[in-house]
Amino acid sequence: MQYLVSVIDDRTASATPDEMSAINAFNDRLVAEGHWVFAGGLASPGTATVIDNRGGEAMLTDGPFLESKEYLAGLWIIRAPDLDVALKLAAEGSKACNRKVEVRPFLGG
Amino acid sequence: MTVAGVREAITRAHHEEWSRVVAALARRFGDLDVAEEAAAEAFAAAVERWPADGVPPSPGAWLATTAGRKAIDRVRRESKRADKQKEAQLLYDDDPAEPLGAIDDDRLRLIFTCCHPALAMESRVALTLRLVGGLTVAQIARAFLVRETAMGQRITRAKAKIKAARIPYRVPSAEDLPARVSGVLAVLFLVFNEGYLATGPDTDPVRPDLTAEAIRLGRLLRTFMPEDGEVAGLLALMLLTEARRTARVSAGGELVALDEQDRGAWDAALIAEGHQLVRERLAAAAAGAAPGRYQILAAINAVHTSARDVRDTDWSQVVALYDQLVRLDPSPVVALNRAIAVAELDGPEVALAAVNRLEPELAGYHAYHATRADLLRRLGRGRESRAAYDRAIELAGNTAETAALTRRRDRLR
Known part of the structure; x- marks a missing residue:
């Protein structure tokens, strides 16, 4: 079963060196214990471009699809046998990156 | 057997067996939907057949067998719809290494799953009343002044989340148990309080069906966890509060304060049962176990219910x-x-x-x-x-x- 752990941010500054080293230690643990699938940080929402090609002509819009105070700052994809394990890991992830996180299962994961 | 006798047997079986049947099916089939519907079908079959065939010698076994058959029928029907995944899920069971302890019971798994902290409080209450308590969606909707369709959706959404996010069907590990038990107790206390002092202006002021249900679930929880102080504490608190229920509302429909209640109208049996539990916890406290909030609240209520006259408090x-x-x-x-x-x-x-x-x-x-x-x-x-x-x-x-x-x-x- 795979879960998306989204990092929710409301600040503009990226991770501090302390936060980075905590995130790296947490990532190492995910790898060592077999939970690791993927992780990455995202550039600020202002760097996003929305593309809509449903009409056959790609329309580009500058900026994120949703303007909000809180935004997605990064993500983990983890492997866990059930939600309890995923929640425990996500709680540690939240502590490591010093931000709120959201846990969401992949469909048919 | 008389018609009334059969009806009574069905009601009793519903009280005693509903959660057991749902819980066993949920583990066997790994799916709360299947469990709930098959259990409901089995009880419907009992209502249809028992008056003619007579009440079976072991109603619980009859219900479990019938519900099991209904569940298999349903899973077969669904897997014919080209859904091989369902069959795979049938095999999904929780960790087999889990030790069989005093608290290993399917119903306990069911309670912990329904009260999982990843579910909203109102969903936990609704799921617990439906799957553990056996109340109908209509009854739960009425209790919380929500339209039946809305309550049905709330329960459906919660079950869908349990399935999609794979909320485990498991008694939490010893390390997580205290926090998770307090979550279960919060659900029971909320159900009890809603019955004891209904919040809305459009409902009966006291809802004995809800207080009775909370007490029944509290007793059930205690059979699984007789050593847990807060489980005993909440049960005692509910018993000692429930004991005063009839004295609490006057004939004219007014709430009667503790100091004005007719203490002779209190339920002596419930008080005795509550006091027994409080004494048990006092002994544990004397032996060094720190009491939690429910135990202290129960002790306060024990002091009140020990006074024959308010002046003796x-x-x-x-x-x-x-x-x-x-x-x-x-x-x-x-x-x-x-x-x-x-x-x-x-x-x-x-x-x-x-x-x-x-x-x-x-x-x-x-x-x-x-x-x-x-x-x-x-x-x-x-x-x-x-x-x-x-x-x-x-x-x-x-x-x-x-x-x-x-x-x-x-x-x-």
């Missing part, structure tokens, strides 16, 4: 217990209840000063104003008392409570 004991509770839970509501006891011990003036300090946090809470009103009345400050009653009446939702407050206000000169 051991108020210093009540205040001492509240002191203990404040250390555990320094919330303004606890402080307010402590002040009510202080009024009896040290007089209304001391109590009023304590209550007034809570104004910033409790200005929107009817009990704050009702307490002030009573204290001001006792101090002969009629005009201020009347204003406080007015505010309390404005904020109170429960009809019996509004009636009692209005009467008290109108008695002021």
Whole structure:
């Protein structure tokens, strides 16, 4: 079963060196214990471009699809046998990156 | 067997066997939907067949077998719809390494799953009443003044989340157990309180069906976890509160305060059972187990229910217990209840000063104003008392409570 752990941010500054080293230690643990699938940080929402090609002509819009105070700052994809394990890991992830996180299962994961 | 006898047997089987049947199916089929519907079908079959065929010698076994067959039928029907994944899920079982302990029971797994902290509180309450309590969606909807379709959707959504996010069907590990048990107790206490003092103006002020259900679930939980102090504490608290239920509402539909209740109308059997539990926990506390909030609240209620006359109440004991509770839970509501006891011990003036300090946090809470009103009345400050009653009446939702407050206000000169 795979879960998306989204990092929710409301600040503009990226991770501090302390936060980075905590995130790296947490990532190492995910790898060592077999939970690791993927992780990455995202550039600020202002760097996003929305593309809509449903009409056959790609329309580009500058900026994120949703303007909000809180935004997605990064993500983990983890492997866990059930939600309890995923929640425990996500709680540690939240502590490591010093931000709120959201846990969401992949469909048919 | 008479028609009434069969009906009684079905009701009893429903009480005793519903959660057992649902829980066993949920584990076997790894799917709460299948479990719930197959259990409902089995009970429907009992209603149809038992009057003609007679009540089977072992109703529980009959229901379990019938429900199992219904579930298999349903899974087969669904897997024919080209859904091989369902069959794979049939095989999904929880960790087989889990030790078989005193608390290993499918129903306990069911309770912990329904009360999982990843579900919203209102979903936990609804799921617990449906899957563990066996109430119908219509009954739960009525209890919480929600339309039946909305309640049905709430339950469906919760079950869908359990399945999609794979909330495990498992008794939590020892390390997580205390926090998870307190989550289960919170659900039971919420159900009980909604029955004990219904919040809405459009419902009966007291809902004995809900208080009875919460007590039944509390007793069930205690059979699984007889050593857990807070489980015993909550059960004792509910029993000692329920014991006063009939004395709590007057013939005219007014809430009757503790000091005005006819103590002869209290239920002696429930009180005895509650006192027994409190004594058990006092012994455990004497042996060094720190009591939690439910145990302390139960002890406070034990002091009240030990007094044959309100004048015999051991108020210093009540205040001492509240002191203990404040250390555990320094919330303004606890402080307010402590002040009510202080009024009896040290007089209304001391109590009023304590209550007034809570104004910033409790200005929107009817009990704050009702307490002030009573204290001001006792101090002969009629005009201020009347204003406080007015505010309390404005904020109170429960009809019996509004009636009692209005009467008290109108008695002021």
